[in-house]
Amino acid sequence: MITLYDYELSGNCYKLRLLMSFLGVDHTVVPVDFYPGREHKADWFLKLNPLGQLPVLQDDDLLLRDAQAILVYLAAKYDTSDCWYPRDNPALLGEINQWLAFADGITGTASAARLHDALFYDFDIEAARAGAHRLFRILDEHLWFGEQEGRDWICSAAHPTVADIACFPYVMLSEEGGISRQDYPAIRRWCDRVKRIKGFIVMSGVFPAGPAKAA
Amino acid sequence: MSAPSCNDRALLNDWHVVADCLALTLDVPFTTRLMGVDLIVTRSVLDTRIVRADTGHRVCSEGRYGFVWACLGKPERDPFYVRESDEIDRHLLSGGSIAVNVSGLRLVENFLDMGHFPFVHTGWLGEEPHTEVLPYNVTVTEEDEILATECKFYQPIASPTAQQGMLVDYTYKVIRPYTVALYKSNPVHPTRMDVIVLFVQPVDEDNCVAHSYLCYLKDGMEAAAVRSFMQLIFAQDKPILENQVPKRLPLDPRAETPIRADIVSIKYRRWLGERAITYGAIPLHVASSAGVNGRMEG
Ligand SMILES: N[C@@H](CCC(=O)N[C@@H](CS)C(=O)NCC(=O)O)C(=O)O
Ligand SMILES: [Fe+2]
Numbered sequence: 001m002i003t004l005y006d007y008e009l010s011g012n013c014y015k016l017r018l019l020m021s022f023l024g025v026d027h028t029v030v031p032v033d034f035y036p037g038r039e040h041k042a043d044w045f046l047k048l049n050p051l052g053q054l055p056v057l058q059d060d061d062l063l064l065r066d067a068q069a070i071l072v073y074l075a076a077k078y079d080t081s082d083c084w085y086p087r088d089n090p091a092l093l094g095e096i097n098q099w100l101a102f103a104d105g106i107t108g109t110a111s112a113a114r115l116h117d118a119l120f121y122d123f124d125i126e127a128a129r130a131g132a133h134r135l136f137r138i139l140d141e142h143l144w145f146g147e148q149e150g151r152d153w154i155c156s157a158a159h160p161t162v163a164d165i166a167c168f169p170y171v172m173l174s175e176e177g178g179i180s181r182q183d184y185p186a187i188r189r190w191c192d193r194v195k196r197i198k199g200f201i202v203m204s205g206v207f208p209a210g211p212a213k214a215a
Numbered sequence: 216m217s218a219p220s221c222n223d224r225a226l227l228n229d230w231h232v233v234a235d236c237l238a239l240t241l242d243v244p245f246t247t248r249l250m251g252v253d254l255i256v257t258r259s260v261l262d263t264r265i266v267r268a269d270t271g272h273r274v275c276s277e278g279r280y281g282f283v284w285a286c287l288g289k290p291e292r293d294p295f296y297v298r299e300s301d302e303i304d305r306h307l308l309s310g311g312s313i314a315v316n317v318s319g320l321r322l323v324e325n326f327l328d329m330g331h332f333p334f335v336h337t338g339w340l341g342e343e344p345h346t347e348v349l350p351y352n353v354t355v356t357e358e359d360e361i362l363a364t365e366c367k368f369y370q371p372i373a374s375p376t377a378q379q380g381m382l383v384d385y386t387y388k389v390i391r392p393y394t395v396a397l398y399k400s401n402p403v404h405p406t407r408m409d410v411i412v413l414f415v416q417p418v419d420e421d422n423c424v425a426h427s428y429l430c431y432l433k434d435g436m437e438a439a440a441v442r443s444f445m446q447l448i449f450a451q452d453k454p455i456l457e458n459q460v461p462k463r464l465p466l467d468p469r470a471e472t473p474i475r476a477d478i479v480s481i482k483y484r485r486w487l488g489e490r491a492i493t494y495g496a497i498p499l500h501v502a503s504s505a506g507v508n509g510r511m512e513g
Contacts, residue, residue, distance in 0.1 A: 007443075008446060008447045008450070009450050031440070031443050033439050035311050035446075036238055036311045036312070037442070117316070118314050119311075119313065119314070120238070120312070120314065175457070176453065176454065176457070204447050204448075204450030205454055
């Protein structure tokens with residue numbers, strides 16, 4: 001029995017809702033009043049995650065924090081296709097984990113900018129935006145070269161992996177932190193491909209793909 | 216950064232929400248901006264004081280409905296009285312203050328617009344093919360509020376407790392230029408209404424903070440669910456609002472396509488123009504307006 005401690009506006013929580021939707025995994029949700037209630041800093045929540053951060057996932061006796069760690073766990077356990085986190089492909093696993101760490105960097109920059117702009121968090125907004133642009137530039141270039149080689153996804157596989165899920169939400173929500181994606185065409189095309197994966201769901205602030213473009 | 220300040224007397228002499236009390240830490244100054252003026256809000260055990268960052272002068276402040284209010288000029292009337300806040304069988308809570316990079320007048324107009332439900336709140340407040348906005352009534356009340364009644368819309372998930380799609384009855388009320396309320400039939404008690412009041416803080420002409428005040432019947436409803444539903448819906452509007460061009464609300468009814476300008480928004484734009492509200496707006500040509508210093512009865 002899976003329980004997700006969730007906040008609708010959190011891109012990190014959305015990563016897990018998204019993977020569970022792709023995998024068709026049932027779960028219950030415990031809504032946490034992140035804003036303005038700051039329930040993630042309440043005693044009961046700190047017992048689940050002493051870092052005071054969402055998301056947290058409980059599966060029977062297993063309690064996990066960190067969106068990327070949870071993606072790995074869920075895919076390794078429940079993905080019968082073994083595509084999202086291919087357990088027997090060491091090179092690919094290395095690559096995936098490289099981009100999972102990168103995704104946490106996107107949280108630290110693009111998500112921070114969004115929290116600053118929309119919810120009054122006291123962050124250095126210029127540093128957050130500059131940091132996000134630096135990461136987006138790297139991702140855009142990586143995706144652009146991938147497209148030249150016929151690769152649609154972040155990692156070297158013919159299908160998306162948890163790395164795509166981990167990078168997607170805060171890229172998609174970046175404009176709410178004043179970070180335009182105008183200069184990242186390969187990122188924009190990749191976002192559109194993610195939205196067309198079967199089982200894709202939205203969160204508030206993310207809209208479904210438009211009608212398919214004629215090739 | 217300096218922003219042009221406001222010349223609209225009606226706005227300067229009115230109350231505006233500038234903070235959610237929950238967001239203030241005791242004795243820790245909170246900075247915000249109201250109509251281009253930087254303010255420092257400090258809550259202490261005894262009182263809440265608000266001073267202008269530029270002059271250090273104190274401005275009028277009030278506490279009501281769990282929010283801190285400020286008036287930059289001389290208050291001519293009290294903050295809007297929310298009658299439902301006296302009813303003890305209601306949750307009375309803030310939906311969380313959220314900053315939006317658009318004129319607050321745009322936010323009010325969007326709040327009044329049912330036409331966007333199926334496209335922006337798909338699966339919640341609307342869904343295709345139920346896209347048509349049926350005719351409704353719009354009047355201006357004796358208190359000089361815009362009242363839209365007999366609004367009906369089919370909604371798949373109209374509230375945190377909705378079990379199935381239903382045709383929902385709405386009443387809208389524009390109370391002040393930057394204050395709007397929505398009354399919506401409660402799924403459990405169809406004769407009573409849940410109320411959402413949106414107090415919009417004009418930060419500057421292109422930026423605002425939405426402070427929502429939720430008065431929902433408690434029966435069958437958790438406070439946390441009410442708040443999370445509000446945020447879910449509001450966060451769907453946010454990117455749409457922030458992409459509106461121009462950021463200010465044009466008061467000329469011909470300035471934009473008639474899709475958005477349905478009858479209540481036409482009325483709202485005209486009502487703003489007649490009251491000489493220019494802050495956050497693109498006013499009508501000077502010839503046809505009352506002039507920026509037009510007076511308004513308090
Ligand atoms: N590395 C963590 C970061 C999680 C994170 O930043 N969570 C946010 C919400 S989306 C949070 O709870 N922030 C509160 C805090 O950091 O104090 C993850 O990927 O799960
Ligand atoms: Fe909306």
